[in-house]
Amino acid sequence: MEKFFKLRENGTTVTTEILAGITIFLSMAYILFVNPSILVTAMAPGAEVGSDVYTQYFGAVMVATIFGAAAATLVMGLYANYPFALAPGMGLNAYFTYTVVLKMGIPWQVALGAIFVEGLVFILLTASGARSFVVKAIPQNIKFATSAGIGLFIAFIGMKNASIIVANPATFVGLGDLTDPNALVAIIGLIITAVLFALRVPGSILLGIIISTIIGAFPIFGVTHYQGIIGKIPDISPTFMKLQLSWGDLVSGSFWVVVLTFFFVDFFDTLGTLTGLAQSAGFIKDGEDFPRSNRAYMADAIGTSVGALFGTSTVTTYIESETGIAQGGRTGLTSVTVAVLMLLMLFFSPLGLTIPAAATAPALIFVGSLMLKNLTKIRWEDTTEAVPAFITIIMMPLTYSIANGIALGLIAYPLVKVLSGKGKEIHWLNWVLAIAFVYYLIYLQH
Template sequence: MFKLKENNTSVRTEIIAGFTTFFAMSYIIFVNPDMLKITGMDFASVMIATCVASAIGSFLTAFIANIPFAQAPGMGLNALFTFTLCQGMGYTWNQALAIVFISGVIFLIITISPLRSRIIEAIPKSLKSAIAAGIGLFIAFIGMLNSGLVVVNGASNVTDLGSFSNGSVLLVVIGLIITGVLMAWKVKGSIFIGIIATTIIGIPLGVTDIPTTITYSNFSLAPTFLQLDFNLLSAGILPLLTAIITLTMVDMFDTVGTLVGTANASGMADENGNFKRGDKALVADALATCAGALVGTSTVSTYMESSTGIKEGGRTGLTSVVVGLLFLAAILLGPIALMIPSAATAPALIIVGVSMMSAIKNIDWHDFEIALPCFLTIAVMPFAYSISDGIGFGFIAYTIIKVCRGKAKEVPLLMYAISILFILMYAISAYSSY
């Protein structure tokens, strides 16, 4: 079914890759409901919805596209749901779920049209390399930030190095050394081994919590299941359009960026930097967003952390099936998933970041009309904490510079359209904030 031999992989490799990806992204099981409960949603119900939506998304990716990418409610998108739609625009969480569903339907319409494959093909090869490097830097930054290796200084609003008196920081360093040495020795399954070893070492350091129970009970999906409210015009048409366009654009280009960047960094793309199976993944992502809204969670997106499993050799949808099954198991066995501390997965994210940064070598840094858009793509992703914003700044800069240099014909028509959409999105967002 998954054509393992054609993709030069095995069942064992795919299972290890699936476990690795799941461990790297399992934090979402608890972070997402903690974020959405601010809107008044039931924590336990959102946790189940998170696991169910993640499983559905991962299964869709596996069976529609046969690629090793996992899905879950997106970080940043859940913040957009909570702080922009609900607290900023005044929508109820039920109305916000309806907006997520509508954005998913629009995304689906785009993905089943001829635009599906052309979106990826329209991106210049240099920008594809920049997206890969930007995601590498972003994913390493996430690992450092979530584990406490770097912290936000409240006084200066910049990041500082965490204190080595903190057991979590010390564990990240230990895990980075273990995983780095294993990678240098080319040990099979080195990232997975590194996560497990670091988790065990974290027990005496007081970072890894031993659960008092291995199962959850008495949970219900009912408080959020099919609780969408489509009465959306109370706040006006402009805020509604802003919300729908923003969610659709961010979801679409987060997914495009993750697929293009990871595929280029892992050798899954062709000589032009195109990922042939990636266009089907967009369909899976759009369907997962709709399904996620129905069960009761914010926008579902393809996860950057999938690159940890891909680094372990995952090449087919079997990896995604394993991730999906683990998310379903986590509904009952959540305490075991929670046992893996962020300090144990941070080294894996940093190592993957190192690998993805190699894409920089494909960029001609001596040609400034290419260098500036690529730099903005790479820099904005971690600094703005957004893949889509990095892509937006890179696309806009690339298009403007080419036009000003008298090379307008070198820019694909779809690049013009996407750049204009990004400009409109930023303009509408700025106008609605007044």
């Protein structure tokens, strides 16, 4: 194990890696239940919650989510040797359901076929080295901004999950009721996590999640509900190998619009997430791409196609992986741990349902604060670097999309540079990306 994962070389231990894996798993376990709740709307429209049809598809998508996530994460751990976990992406599953299937009227089986094709395109681009070329062309300050923006984004998600931040019709967002049990548990958990981390207690973030779960069980809070331990494995047959690809689909313009949109969002969402995580973990040196990056991208590409075969939307790298990095995870053993825990959820899904969002929210908020350290590396004294970086950072949480933040930042970068008389500093690919992003934001996003 030491030789395969190079634990000593990466300054870590088996215990640290396993704790990091458990932490990541607990932080992202929600997707096992949130993803089915979104996709079932597309696969069984009109089915009432609790009905036989709803339960059948919900269970099938949950198993598909587990297999898709576990397969991709194992590739990341065993092939790329990085502590990054993957699963069906939030946002992409909503696009699948509400735009592609319900709005455009494309059957969900055909939509899965589009995702499968997108994954194959990813595999080809990764094998050719095109993805790494794009990463190297992105300005260094945009990379630092990406990491910080992801930090704000996951902190925002954590606060939203805990009802600390809520929707407000007058101001879009506002402060929630801090006497709400979910908010109280999250706030207490955040303080506990921060103190444990400051005292250098091993497994501090994981302990924060466990302690928050226990606190949430007290009657005065009542946010933790014991769901049991072992449950029956749902039947995956309703979604397994149900994707459809016909010649009519392949020559259809609407089909390729769907493929292109999935591709665009997944490509830059993954690029931003992996760059941010690698930056945070210290894998990126002197502005270069991180080692074995093609292998990491390949895990994402393979996961997308495999996930479509099982019956789930696009698989992508999860920003919650930062919780494991903060816990000390540095090798693929962390990812393998996450994958094993994912597969165990086939048998222990009720146990996963026991951990409330209020207990994982503190981990997301705390880790978000750690990721802001890269703000100090941005050249704020140079306006032509600072403004695009700021746009990248602020637009991630405000648009609820990593891809949108990168898109707007990379559009602003060449414009500000060339209008300031610094056009020679612009890589030609920056112009290509800027034009592509303008097209994406105008014609493909909605």
